[in-house]
Amino acid sequence: ELKGGWREGPNLYAAMVGDPGAKKTPAMKLALRGVHLIQSNLSAQYRASKADFDEEYALWEKSPKKDRGAPPVTPKFAHLWTSDSTTEALAAMLSESKGLVLFRDELVGWVKSMDAYRSGGKGADRQHYLSMWSRSPIKIDRKSSPAPIIVDRPCLSVVGGIQPDVLPELVEHASRDDGFIDRLLFAYPDIGPDRWTEGGVDEATQVAVERLFAAMYALQGADMPSGDVVPRVARFGGEARTLWHEWYDENAEEHRDDNMASSLRGTWAKLPSQ
Numbered sequence: 001e002l003k004g005g006w007r008e009g010p011n012l013y014a015a016m017v018g019d020p021g022a023k024k025t026p027a028m029k030l031a032l033r034g035v036h037l038i039q040s041n042l043s044a045q046y047r048a049s050k051a052d053f054d055e056e057y058a059l060w061e062k063s064p065k066k067d068r069g070a071p072p073v074t075p076k077f078a079h080l081w082t083s084d085s086t087t088e089a090l091a092a093m094l095s096e097s098k099g100l101v102l103f104r105d106e107l108v109g110w111v112k113s114m115d116a117y118r119s120g121g122k123g124a125d126r127q128h129y130l131s132m133w134s135r136s137p138i139k140i141d142r143k144s145s146p147a148p149i150i151v152d153r154p155c156l157s158v159v160g161g162i163q164p165d166v167l168p169e170l171v172e173h174a175s176r177d178d179g180f181i182d183r184l185l186f187a188y189p190d191i192g193p194d195r196w197t198e199g200g201v202d203e204a205t206q207v208a209v210e211r212l213f214a215a216m217y218a219l220q221g222a223d224m225p226s227g228d229v230v231p232r233v234a235r236f237g238g239e240a241r242t243l244w245h246e247w248y249d250e251n252a253e254e255h256r257d258d259n260m261a262s263s264l265r266g267t268w269a270k271l272p273s274q
Helices: 024-031 033-062 087-095 107-113 125-133 164-174 203-218 238-256 262-270
Strands: 013-017 100-106 138-140 149-151 156-162 184-187
Touching (some): 013 024, 024 033, 024 100, 024 156, 087 125, 087 149, 100 107, 107 156, 107 164, 125 156
Parallel strands (some): 013 156, 013 184, 100 156
Antiparallel strands (some): 138 149
16 A cells, blocks of 8 residues: 555566577476475365266255255365466456466467457456556456456566567557557666576475465455455555655656657556556
8 A cells, every 4th residue: 555545466578588498498497496386285285176076966866855065065166377278267367366467478469369268359357457557347248148257456477578679569469559568667688798607596495485485475355344355455654655755856857758659658657556
């Protein structure tokens, strides 16, 4: 919470820019290792729960109808990341999860896929992604079901790679008009010359990161008297608030500068939320 009425969630849409062979995918795979490990554990838990359910359901079906109670509850698969899904499927996953990571090796493919399955290629996919970035509620109505999918506080992060030569193609498909491209954070690291080195990522460091991710995933929301579970709110300490004030004013001054490129003004306007 920055101040009364202004809260931000941990949603980020991020792109790593690099030429072919820049090792974007191995770097992102390493960064997502903690997420993949949690998902593997969740998958194992689901398989065990599903096996128990199948056994209980078989016994329930065999029992006389007059002796049957309520059928056993079907276990739900807990999603933490996905690599490809429709907006409807994504919304369904978000409605049952604490948050999701959408990972794509090539982000241009993600943008191109929006509304790909709609009649005439027209739909609301991009608008939903805009809403999810800002954690605004989304509601998806389905012909196949009378009940819509409603996600009050969608928590989605998107990460992927992109080659410098296809950046213009990303801008073309994303469209500047709706500010979609301004919501992407770009990292374009200078990887330097490719030379062999024995240096690597320390295993103890990787384990520490995995434990941190696991501890964060284990955090629970705040229980309300109504029975609802809501996100916990973090607020600035004194020194952090001072740093925030300084940064905010500096960013606002840059944004107002007459020398600021018009193509960057939208990005700078989104930075306080980032």
